[in-house]
Amino acid sequence: MNEKIVQYIIRFLLGEDISGSITATIGYTADRTLFPRYNIVIIPSGFFAPSQYGHPSSLPLLPLQEIEGVPLLFGSPQTETVGATLVIHADIIASTYFLISRYEEMICRKVRDTHGRFPGKESLPYRAGFIHRPIVDEYRLLLRRWLQQTNLNVPEVKKKIQKVYLTHDVDAPFLYRSWKGFIRSLQRGNSLKKALQYKFGPVTNDPFYTFPLFWEIDNFLQQKRGSKHCQSIYFFKAGGKGKPDKPHYQLQDKDIQQLLQQTIKNKAVIGLHSSYQAGINPLFIAKEKEKLEKAIHQKITFNRHHFLANREPEDMLQLEANGITDDFTMGYADVAGFRLGTSYPVQWINPVNRRLSPLRLHPLLIMDCSLEEPKYMHLTQQEAEKYSLRLIEEVQKVGGEISLLWHNNVLADTEKDYQQVLYTTLIHKLASL
Structure with missing residues (x-):
C-alpha cells in the first residue's frame, strides 16, 4: 500500500x-x-x-x-x-x-x-x-x-460546525427573459403586455430571479458566523450544447453580467458549474473555465458538476489539471447524506492508481431536490426538515463542515414547494449553533 x-x-x-x-x-x-x-x-x-x-x-x-x-x-x-x-x-x-x-x-x-x-x-x-x-x-x-x-494528552473534538458553505447552482437564471421564455409566458396564460414586461422589463420581475432573497438570507448567516466560518458560492455554467444543459445562457448577456456583478458585490464566490457535456467528456472543462474567467476577470478555483454528474472517480484529473483546487460535487442526487462518509474536506485519492492529489473534495450534505422530488427521497416538508436537522446535528457532533445546495428556481413557486421555508429554517438553525 x-x-x-x-x-x-x-x-x-x-x-x-x-x-x-x-x-x-x-x-x-x-x-x-x-x-x-x-x-x-x-x-x-x-x-x-x-x-x-x-x-x-x-x-x-x-x-x-x-x-x-x-x-x-x-x-x-x-x-x-x-x-x-x-x-x-x-x-x-x-x-x-x-x-x-x-x-x-x-x-x-x-x-x-x-x-x-x-x-x-x-x-x-x-x-x-x-x-x-x-x-x-x-x-x-x-x-x-x-x-x-494510552495516556496521551489528546483533546476531544470540538462539537461545533467549523464552516458552512451556502452554494447555489445557476442552472436556469431566468424563466421569461429569452424569446423562448416569452412564448412560454404566453402559453402559461400571461397577457401580451405581461409577457413583454417579463421579457424587456427589469430582470428583478422574472420569477426565477430569486437571488436577492438568497443574498439576504446568506448574508444574515455570514454576519452571525463570520465570513471565516460561512461562505456563499454561486456556480455558473459556461458551456454545454446538449439538451440536459438547457437553458443555455451567454455569460456576456447583459442580464447575466448584471447577475455576476451583483453576486460578487454581495461577497459571494463565483465557481464553475461544469456542464453535463463536460461531465461526459471532461476535456471540455478547460474551455468552460477559461470562458467564465474572462467573463468575471477573476481566477476560478471552485467547481461543481451539473447534475452532480462527476461520473467516474478518475474524471477529477481534468479538474486538477486545469487549476481547480476545490470541488463541491460530492453528494448523491437521489439521497441526502454523507457520500464520502465524512463531513470534512478531503484530498482526492484516485483509487485506480492510488495517487493522492492536492485537489480538495467538499462533501455535499443536502441538495433541495434530493429531498423533495418523487424520483429521489420524496419527503414532505415536515419529513425533509426533520431529516435535514438530523444531518446538521450529526455534523455538529463530529465538528465538521456543512455544504448546502439550493437552486434559485426552487424559490419561484412558494405555494407548491416548501423549499424557501425549509432553507430559511436551516439557516436560522445554523445561526443558533
Whole structure:
C-alpha cells in the first residue's frame, strides 16, 4: 500500500489540531516486532493486498460488524493490549479509504443511473443504513479516545460546525427573459403586455430571479458566523450544447453580467458549474473555465458538476489539471447524506492508481431536490426538515463542515414547494449553533 496515503489517512482521521508527534504514535502493521514503537497499532485487514485490491471480492459484506457502535467495513471489532501497545483489529484505515476514495464506484462501473451517475441508493452507506452518519468522522472520535487510553494528552473534538458553505447552482437564471421564455409566458396564460414586461422589463420581475432573497438570507448567516466560518458560492455554467444543459445562457448577456456583478458585490464566490457535456467528456472543462474567467476577470478555483454528474472517480484529473483546487460535487442526487462518509474536506485519492492529489473534495450534505422530488427521497416538508436537522446535528457532533445546495428556481413557486421555508429554517438553525 502507498505509505503516503496511509499517513494521509491517519493524519486526516486525527485532525489538524493534533501534532505530528501524536501521529507518529500510530502504526499500521501486522508485524508484532514493530508494536513496541507505537502507542496504537491498527492491524491491516488485507484490503490493500494485490490479490484483493481492485477485485469485486474486496467489497465489504453485509451485514457489517460494528466497533463501539460504529459500522466497520474491514477487520474485526477485536482489541487487545500487547505490552504497552493498544492493538486495534478494526481496519479503520481501509474503511476510511474505501469511502473517501469512492472505491466502490471504481469497482461497480456498470452500476450507474440514466445520467451515468453512481446512485446513492446503490451505495454501501445507504444499503448498510449509515448514509445519514459520517462514520469516517466517528472513527476520528474513536481514534482520539483510544489514544487517550494510552495516556496521551489528546483533546476531544470540538462539537461545533467549523464552516458552512451556502452554494447555489445557476442552472436556469431566468424563466421569461429569452424569446423562448416569452412564448412560454404566453402559453402559461400571461397577457401580451405581461409577457413583454417579463421579457424587456427589469430582470428583478422574472420569477426565477430569486437571488436577492438568497443574498439576504446568506448574508444574515455570514454576519452571525463570520465570513471565516460561512461562505456563499454561486456556480455558473459556461458551456454545454446538449439538451440536459438547457437553458443555455451567454455569460456576456447583459442580464447575466448584471447577475455576476451583483453576486460578487454581495461577497459571494463565483465557481464553475461544469456542464453535463463536460461531465461526459471532461476535456471540455478547460474551455468552460477559461470562458467564465474572462467573463468575471477573476481566477476560478471552485467547481461543481451539473447534475452532480462527476461520473467516474478518475474524471477529477481534468479538474486538477486545469487549476481547480476545490470541488463541491460530492453528494448523491437521489439521497441526502454523507457520500464520502465524512463531513470534512478531503484530498482526492484516485483509487485506480492510488495517487493522492492536492485537489480538495467538499462533501455535499443536502441538495433541495434530493429531498423533495418523487424520483429521489420524496419527503414532505415536515419529513425533509426533520431529516435535514438530523444531518446538521450529526455534523455538529463530529465538528465538521456543512455544504448546502439550493437552486434559485426552487424559490419561484412558494405555494407548491416548501423549499424557501425549509432553507430559511436551516439557516436560522445554523445561526443558533
